[in-house]
Amino acid sequence: MAWSGAGRGAWLTVTVGILSLQAWGGAARAQDGEADFPGAAVRFSPHADARPAGTVIDTIVLHDTETPGVRKAEVVARWFLNPASGVSAHYIIGKDGEVVQCVREADRAFHAGPSLFRGRSRVNDFSIGVELVNGQTGSDPFPAAQMTTLVTLVRHLCVRWSIPADRVVGHHDITLRPHLKRDPAPNFPWPAFTAALWASLPSALAAGAQEP
Ligand SMILES: [Zn+2]
Numbered sequence: 001m002a003w004s005g006a007g008r009g010a011w012l013t014v015t016v017g018i019l020s021l022q023a024w025g026g027a028a029r030a031q032d033g034e035a036d037f038p039g040a041a042v043r044f045s046p047h048a049d050a051r052p053a054g055t056v057i058d059t060i061v062l063h064d065t066e067t068p069g070v071r072k073a074e075v076v077a078r079w080f081l082n083p084a085s086g087v088s089a090h091y092i093i094g095k096d097g098e099v100v101q102c103v104r105e106a107d108r109a110f111h112a113g114p115s116l117f118r119g120r121s122r123v124n125d126f127s128i129g130v131e132l133v134n135g136q137t138g139s140d141p142f143p144a145a146q147m148t149t150l151v152t153l154v155r156h157l158c159v160r161w162s163i164p165a166d167r168v169v170g171h172h173d174i175t176l177r178p179h180l181k182r183d184p185a186p187n188f189p190w191p192a193f194t195a196a197l198w199a200s201l202p203s204a205l206a207a208g209a210q211e212p
Pocket residue numbers: 062063064111171181183
């Protein structure tokens with residue numbers, strides 16, 4: 001089923017039900033080789049480094065991969081590990097909902113490029129990047145499995161790093177090259193995503209969110 005505005009109420013109910021069965025909140029740093037997000041495969045990219053000293057991680061940037069015909073996160077991970085790419089993101093979510101982690105959450109990934117958010121440049125310094133496998137055609141769907149995982153992953157990040165819901169943004173919202181970076185695609189279901197995320201978060205983190 002395509003993830004769209006239709007049937008949103010039923011979808012939201014199912015999602016919140018699933019989330020309620022899961023226990024997140026483990027704040028301990030993952031051991032080498034283990035994912036920070038439970039269940040994620042780990043394929044560490046060389047395109048990462050330490051954040052500036054004292055940086056507080058307080059923003060989440062959503063992207064899509066602009067890869068028509070690709071379904072699996074593993075395919076995109078190979079590009080992030082390729083020395084020719086020079087780019088990365090912390091997480092990739094496939095159309096099947098499978099997750100690959102390419103950069104430790106505590107480290108800086110190279111996903112946002114020249115960017116500005118609420119008066120601060122270099123958004124890579126203080127953000128976590130999440131890539132959704134999508135063709136960015138505007139009609140390529142974001143399947144339910146992918147969106148369910150996205151809500152669960154973003155909830156994990158918001159809780160672990162105390163990030164309020166109104167600091168979850170799209171690449172297009174923060175790039176200084178809006179003519180080049182239009183992601184996530186225009187059919188990304190922001191209202192339904194925001195509603196599901198908001199419903200899943202503790203009230204202190206959801207409080208900053210705009211009513212969708
Ligand atoms: Zn992007």
